[in-house]
Amino acid sequence: MNSGGRDVDRELVDLVVAGDRDAFTSLLQRHQRRILNFIYRMVGERGFAEDLTQEVFLKAYEALPRFRGEAAFGTWLFRIAHNHCLNALRRKGREIAVTALAKEPSNGNPLAQLPDPSAPVDERMEQRELHAVVQAKLAELTPEHRAVLVLRDIQGLSYDEIASALNLEGGTVRSRIHRARMELKEKIRNYLEA
Amino acid sequence: MRCEEIQDRFSAYLEDELEAAERRSIESHVEACVGCRQELALLRRTVSTLQSLEEIEVPPRLTAAIQAGVSAEGGSRWRHLVSRLFFPLHIKLPLEAMALLLVTLGAVYVYRSAPELAQAPLPQAVTERESRDKTTPIARGQRGDWQEQAARKRPAEKLRAHSKVEDEQKALGEADAVGRALRKGAPSASLEDVSPMPEMILKTKNPSQAASRVANIVKRLGGKLLEKKGEHQLILTIPASAYPEFLAALGELGEPMHPPAETLAKPSPEGAITFSFRLIP
Known part of the structure; x- marks a missing residue:
């Protein structure tokens, strides 16, 4: 999210507020992939993530007149998406990510592909299998820990952007990211050491 | 510094956020401590694995659905209501169908168990x-x-x-x-x-x-x-x-x-x- 990106987004937002719906399509195309992937990593189920993504963008569209530009548009979107995910997870129970992953078809079903960590060394995991393990273990973290890891290590947001998106202090973001990484490391230790 | 204190700084070390002196202190400890070296390697691999996770693609139907929702503006409240009533579809539709069935069965049961209802004047x-x-x-x-x-x-x-x-x-x-x-x-x-x-x-x-x-x-x-x-x-x-x-x-x-x-x-x-x-x- 460079400053140029923020400027373009701001101009598009102004156009949308002025009544130009095509400008919203441009905003959508610029941000939908990141928002969908953030939500997918948060809830763990692709269909559910698509539902939530749709709701997030429609919610953002309605809230656009109240967007003041104090944060970048992309960060603002992540804030809406994050809050929406937390609400959805609270409604459905936090175990949703784990149970949902277990039900996912082979395309995006990490749990179904989990290798046995005690398997012989010569059956080393391929990169795809490790990804499956990480996604499954990510789902076991609290939503708060999961959110900072996804925003920092998967989406690549800066600490400041994460602080803005999650409405946290910078120090809190740093310590939370570290604790979340250490927790995930412990959960996948057996797979990493295999 | 103790191993625990060293490991608490690993994320900042990997993020290259430390002052030069603290960075050198950690590096010298890790060089001498097998356990911390191993932990740092595991943490580095954890982060790199997260960073290498593949993204999923946005299905065209999702983009179309969002655009359709926006186009329905003017019926913003209506859209909001529809969204609240039916989304997420895979959860709410079965629940609503079940609720409708229960209400229908309840009405039939009450009607059949109270003959005066059937004979009440129009x-x-x-x-x-x-x-x-x-x-x-x-x-x-x-x-x-x-x-x-x-x-x-x-x-x-x-x-x-x-x-x-x-x-x-x-x-x-x-x-x-x-x-x-x-x-x-x-x-x-x-x-x-x-x-x-x-x-x-x-x-x-x-x-x-x-x-x-x-x-x-x-x-x-x-x-x-x-x-x-x-x-x-x-x-x-x-x-x-x-x-x-x-x-x-x-x-x-x-x-x-x-x-x-x-x-x-x-x-x-x-x-x-x-x-x-x-x-x-």
């Missing part, structure tokens, strides 16, 4: 009653339209409360029964068939004596005293053709009260009329 009975209230009995009798009105009513035999409304519903039900009997032209209609039945009231100076005379008149006209309920109430049936003569004979005994004798029936050429006849002083 709303139009109230309308009819209001219409009747606005019309004097005589006027109604002159119109002679009670048969058509009564024919549209459903009997409410099971409603036995003594409120005014229920009494009127009962009267409507009785009229219905007679209406049916007249339309069928059924001289042999049993009491069960036509019950409840309409009632004619005759005000007379000597009810007991008049009752006896009425019975004689009926017999003379080819009718029959079906039942005597107490001293002053008779259940009568007479040929429809003899009805005008019956009315004329009544005029000599007293004054028909409620309903007026003229309104009891428009006799058809064939068949009989069965009704309750009450005498009051």
Whole structure:
């Protein structure tokens, strides 16, 4: 999210507020992939993530007149998406990510592909299998820990952007990211050491 | 620094956020400590694995759905409502279908377990009653339209409360029964068939004596005293053709009260009329 990106987004937002719906399509195309992937990593189920993504963008569209530009548009979107995910997870129970992953078809079903960590060394995991393990273990973290890891290590947001998106202090973001990484490391230790 | 303190700085170290002195301190510790070196390697690999996770693609249908939602603006509140009602689809649609099924089953159960619901008068009975209230009995009798009105009513035999409304519903039900009997032209209609039945009231100076005379008149006209309920109430049936003569004979005994004798029936050429006849002083 460079400053140029923020400027373009701001101009598009102004156009949308002025009544130009095509400008919203441009905003959508610029941000939908990141928002969908953030939500997918948060809830763990692709269909559910698509539902939530749709709701997030429609919610953002309605809230656009109240967007003041104090944060970048992309960060603002992540804030809406994050809050929406937390609400959805609270409604459905936090175990949703784990149970949902277990039900996912082979395309995006990490749990179904989990290798046995005690398997012989010569059956080393391929990169795809490790990804499956990480996604499954990510789902076991609290939503708060999961959110900072996804925003920092998967989406690549800066600490400041994460602080803005999650409405946290910078120090809190740093310590939370570290604790979340250490927790995930412990959960996948057996797979990493295999 | 202890190993625990060193490891607490690993994320900042990997992020290259440390001052040069602290960075050198950590590096020298890790070089000497196998355990911390291993932990740093595991953490580095954890982060790199997260960073290498593949992204999923946005399906065209999702983009189209969002655009459609935005295009439906102007119905923003409507869209919000629809969204709240139906999204997420895979959760709410089955729940809503189940709720609808339960409500339907509940309604059927209540309906079947409470027969009075099935036999309750239709709303139009109230309308009819209001219409009747606005019309004097005589006027109604002159119109002679009670048969058509009564024919549209459903009997409410099971409603036995003594409120005014229920009494009127009962009267409507009785009229219905007679209406049916007249339309069928059924001289042999049993009491069960036509019950409840309409009632004619005759005000007379000597009810007991008049009752006896009425019975004689009926017999003379080819009718029959079906039942005597107490001293002053008779259940009568007479040929429809003899009805005008019956009315004329009544005029000599007293004054028909409620309903007026003229309104009891428009006799058809064939068949009989069965009704309750009450005498009051």
